[in-house]
Amino acid sequence: MERGGGIRCRGVACAVLTLLLLGPASRVSGLSITVNNLECLYEYVFNEGDSVSGSFVVVDHDIFWSSDHPGIDFTITSPAGDVIDTLKGASDGKFDFHAPKSGMYKFCFHNRHSTTESVSFYIHVGHIPSEHDLAKDEHLDPINVKIAKLREAMESITAEQMYFKAREARHRHTNESTRRRVIFYTVGEYLLLALVSTLQVAYIRRLFSKSVSYNRV
Amino acid sequence: MKLVEAAAVILVAFVVAPAVRGLWVDLPSTGTKCVSEELHNHVVVLGDYHSFFGQNDDVNYTVSPSISVKVTSPYGNNLYHQEKVSYGQFSFTATETGSYTACFTVDGEQHGGKTVTVGIDWKTGISAKDWDSVAKKEKIEGLELELKKLEGIVQAIRDNMNYMMSREMDMREVSETANSRVARFSIMSLGICIVTSVSQSLYLRRYFRKKKLI
Numbered sequence: 228m229e230r231g232g233g234i235r236c237r238g239v240a241c242a243v244l245t246l247l248l249l250g251p252a253s254r255v256s257g258l259s260i261t262v263n264n265l266e267c268l269y270e271y272v273f274n275e276g277d278s279v280s281g282s283f284v285v286v287d288h289d290i291f292w293s294s295d296h297p298g299i300d301f302t303i304t305s306p307a308g309d310v311i312d313t314l315k316g317a318s319d320g321k322f323d324f325h326a327p328k329s330g331m332y333k334f335c336f337h338n339r340h341s342t343t344e345s346v347s348f349y350i351h352v353g354h355i356p357s358e359h360d361l362a363k364d365e366h367l368d369p370i371n372v373k374i375a376k377l378r379e380a381m382e383s384i385t386a387e388q389m390y391f392k393a394r395e396a397r398h399r400h401t402n403e404s405t406r407r408r409v410i411f412y413t414v415g416e417y418l419l420l421a422l423v424s425t426l427q428v429a430y431i432r433r434l435f436s437k438s439v440s441y442n443r444v
Numbered sequence: 445m446k447l448v449e450a451a452a453v454i455l456v457a458f459v460v461a462p463a464v465r466g467l468w469v470d471l472p473s474t475g476t477k478c479v480s481e482e483l484h485n486h487v488v489v490l491g492d493y494h495s496f497f498g499q500n501d502d503v504n505y506t507v508s509p510s511i512s513v514k515v516t517s518p519y520g521n522n523l524y525h526q527e528k529v530s531y532g533q534f535s536f537t538a539t540e541t542g543s544y545t546a547c548f549t550v551d552g553e554q555h556g557g558k559t560v561t562v563g564i565d566w567k568t569g570i571s572a573k574d575w576d577s578v579a580k581k582e583k584i585e586g587l588e589l590e591l592k593k594l595e596g597i598v599q600a601i602r603d604n605m606n607y608m609m610s611r612e613m614d615m616r617e618v619s620e621t622a623n624s625r626v627a628r629f630s631i632m633s634l635g636i637c638i639v640t641s642v643s644q645s646l647y648l649r650r651y652f653r654k655k656k657l658i
Binding site: 257258259260261267268269270271331350368370371374377378381382384385388391392395396398399402403405406409410413416417420421424427428431432435 | 467469479480561564568593594597604608615618619621626629630632641644647652657
């Protein structure tokens with residue numbers, strides 16, 4: 228929620244309200260965290276009806292030659308304890324809901340496999356002033372509602388960009404790993420081939436050498 | 445009375461507001477919990493952290509656990525390091541492209557079995573911009589400031605798009621070199637295989653002729 232038309236706000240309550248409400252709507256968290264088994268993150272939603280949106284992308288580190296990524300389980304729990312959304316075995320996902328009540332929301336990642344996975348997630352909590360807020364604070368213009376809607380639309384573009392950026396990062400890791408593997412394995416292959424062929428020749432020579440046995444072959 | 449009330453409200457606001465803003469992460473009792481983000485050059489990062497006991501709404505503000513915080517750059521440079529603190533703030537400008545990590549460790553065993561939670565408010569780029577100083581400098585307020593913020597967001601979206609396009613270009617180069625390398629190295633491998641087997645056969649034929657076995 229953005230502050231009203233002018234900085235003519237009077238009173239302590241307005242200052243407190245501003246302090247409490249100015250921050251959250253503009254907050255973005257685009258972080259990566261490693262998940263060994265279960266990892267839970269908490270985000271506070273101030274107002275009921277706020278739109279909570281976000282995405283997560285899993286980067287699996289130690290998958291060697293399986294192309295089937297096991298994925299991760301993702302659960303969103305409301306402050307009352309109900310599960311709002313759940314995704315099983317997903318390697319990336321998006322979520323978008325309106326908070327049924329204000330409070331602490333829990334976002335949990337559950338890794339069923341022994342390999343450590345790192346999850347890059349993004350959560351955005353947006354607030355658009357409603358009629359009730361307009362009635363409560365006389366310094367809030369209807370135009371603030373439009374500005375808030377515009378801002379939320381742009382934040383949704385930013386959210387899409389963060390999702391795309393995380394997926395691109397994962398793709399980049401795969402590409403760089405492919406390039407490293409191509410070089411490493413082909414050079415190793417050449418060396419091994421040279422070694423094996425010389426060993427073969429040496430072995431056959433030894434079979435025919437006089438010291439081993441004279442007339443066996 | 446009013447003044448005392450007002451002061452109390454402001455005090456509560458300052459205590460409560462930073463405590464509920466930001467993402468909360470539970471720290472393991474031993475070991476380190478790290479969060480990271482991939483950033484490119486010239487991005488401003490502002491981080492606020494505070495630690496407390498308890499989970500969800502069951503927070504106890506009277507006792508604060510002490511944690512140690514370490515922020516490192518992708519090449520291992522130490523950007524911020526504090527031991528035995530329970531809250532603080534760090535800020536830096538990214539000079540290298542890569543993954544910046546902030547690690548939190550619980551100090552010692554003083555918590556007695558309770559979970560230590562850290563609230564992290566990590567802001568990058570446009571969210572880390574100090575709009576109050578911009579408002580003061582350009583003497584704008586209210587609606588004009590809001591529209592300026594929107595302009596900032598649009599600019600940030602554009603910059604992000606440009607950055608992602610340049611990343612995609614780099615990645616395309618990597619893919620294409622890998623593609624050409626696969627073809628080249630496989631044909632070379634086939635050639636080496638043929639050369640090796642032919643030279644082996646010729647060598648052995650010469651050897652057996654020398655030994656008068658053929």
